Amino acid sequence: MSPPVITAKSLTKKYKEFAAVDGISFEVAPGESFGLLGPNGAGKSTTMRMVGAVSTRTSGDLSILGLDPNEHGPEVRSQLGVVPQQDNLDMELRVRDNLIVYGRYFGLSHAQCGRKADELLEFAQLTDRAKAKVDDLSGGMKRRLTIARSLMNDPRILLLDEPTTGLDPQARHILWDRLFRLKEQGTTLVLTTHYMDEAEQLCDRLVVVDKGRIMAEGAPADLIKQYSTREVVEVRFGSDRNADVARRLAGVGERLEVLPDRILIYSEDGDAELALIAEMGLEPITSLVRRSSLEDVFLRLTGRSLIE
Amino acid sequence: MTAVTEPFAAEAAGRALAGGVKPRRYGSWYVAEHRIRGMRSYLKTLLVTSVGNPLVYLFALGVGLASLIDKNLGPNGFNGVSYLAFVAPALLATAAVTVAAEECTYPIMMGFKWNPIFFGMNAAPITGNQIVNGVFISVLVRIIPTCVIYFLVMLLFGAVPSPWGALTILVATFTGLSVGLVIAAYTSRIVDDKGQMAMIMRFGITPMFLFSGTFFPLSQMPIFLQWIGWISPLWHGTQLGRVLSYGAVEPAWLSALHVLYPAALCVWGWTTTQRVVTRRLNK
């Protein structure tokens, strides 16, 4: 077993009295793809900034590539690639210049920067936009350019904070494809997301974070197995009848979740439950049987939905 | 995963330690390089301004207005020199101050907010202090050519009687920098743009330009207004410039003060900006 590239022990960040990150511990192995899943405000971004060696921790231990980021900030950052939640490309520079300028920050020569920039423009499918102004790029292109920029230094670890938030489905899929290739090449990925499909697609292992704490940890499939059933039945009876019907449904399936607009029935066999509901003479307006997802895990763990 | 253990860890840490060497040593220069690359997009404007401004100002004040004043006071009414020679060092210092103020307001506000490149730099191995240094280096890169061109135009107008006059370039640069650093210490704190920049210009730079003994000796103002000059780096820079450019007479301790005061402002502005920026990046 190779030693972890990131080790966090009781990692804590407090802003005055408020603990944004409240004593979380995890390890990331080299080449692993590790996710932090949780709603907005769970402390994911703060954790990422501490791992990115730009935010000092209040307490706990943190080691990245065997170094303490508090003492070796620049050294640690020289090995990281960072894709922040909000793009911070330089709008005053053109696409290729953005990459070159960034490469210089790692001490690369101009020649190295030029070579690397061209290679990464290819990778990010932006070669034909090399001379464009950053402002004229679409959201998806900007994101790809940010990712290209984060790779200028051949990072050991790539940190991605909500990489696809705000992108349309097509742009998301292009981006996932690029990230998947990096993963295949052995780059360690650490990403935060509040999209469960993204977490399922990209993460080997993840932690579910809420209110600055880790609620659960494991591979996506294992978490689903552990905290949810195989299938879920979603039924709607209209918002005024929901609560009423929920009382009568008690005992159907292994577990019920009553949401304002629908009822979720957790079960190994969704169709059977649906038949049972029909037998009871309850007629849902809509019904749907689907496989459990990380969303259900989160609901189970926190009693709240991921996207609110 | 590849099955390496201890050697891997040592190699990773070693590579990181090596990766930090260059950024730690040259980081400030990388930031300056970045900012200068950004300036290239408005190079034409900068060139026209830095040549046009001295021509226009020296002509309007040093020739046009001077014709009124020299008629009234005689051709050598200012310590034995013309109004042109009197006003030129002030205009030179003002040009430096204007450029410094410009470069220490919007670009700093922008780096945190509208075009938050400072966070990007900091995510790379660049520290907050280096970002500040780099910005200030790029400010100098703008001030120095501005002053050199200004001085050449001054020579063209015959506004520099003394051979020591070339040193006014240094004095003006230093004056501009001291104002810029103090402004930067403030703008680096601004979180919401509520028009503070316009306020700095209207209630800081403009009155300083008008009441710092630039167009007329400070003693021309009532004593209760003269403090504006004493605290204004522009007055100190202008007075020192006059000593060098035409041998204006003043006590040596005052000349020393003209150097020490802006130097103190520089040190204060520099360290404060570094502290503020570092704190702000460390969220």
Add this chain to the structure above:
Amino acid sequence: MTSTRALAPTRPLAKPRSGGIGALYAGNARSVVARGLLATRSTNYLIVLSGFFEPVFYLLSMGLGLGALVGNVATSTGQQVPYAAFIAPALLAVSAMNGAIYDSTWNVFFKMQYAKLYEGMLTTSLGPLDVALGEILLALLRGALYAGGFMIVMQVLGLNLAWTAFLALPAVLLIAFGFASLGMAITSYLKTFQQMDWITFVMLPMFLFSATFYPLSVYPTAIQWVIQALPLWHGVELVRGLTTGALSVAMLWHVLYYVVMIAIGLVFTTRRLRALFLD
């Protein structure tokens, strides 16, 4: 623009706008002004207010400080006046110009290119002339405020030398109207912030050379002609004539100059806005 122009005749919606002044003007510039006032009140009135101080600072510094060194100055009519009384009317005209240019260039450019404000306005019943007039009126309102304040300062300092000085207020509005109208027309043709710099390049020498700080007689005749062709000189002369009480028929020429400038500015602005957003 061109592709939609070809489609226009087949669109029934385009019909009410298809000709005459009605297509350009809905007689509702008021609502544009009202929006502007609301925006000012909720955001930056302190900055708006601070604009008043700039010419006052200039007057105190140049007029009083420098004035002691200059003594009396001869105006274009040969009248000897104290230096402060010489530059005060010029500063008044300059501040009218600066305010109007700022409002009609930077502000308008921002609203057009970034805030997309006009695009929204023109999808309502407002026409391009409503928008142009509304914006200009807004600039004038601000200009009137500054001018009024500055004239009070002049009165206190005893720089209004004749009763005709009160006519300087409408004169300043005329000047502001002229610059706002022309400025807006030019801005509507600009595409980048860099191009805006050229406006500054023209404004600075005009500010310094238009008989603001010293009489035109300093220059050789050829340069005098160039300056007399530029708008600011007419404004300075007009206001100075009124505050010093040296009235002459020539002042009507200055007024005419501005009337023409206003007309040209409005025609081009309206045309351009129409081409940009409606055709």
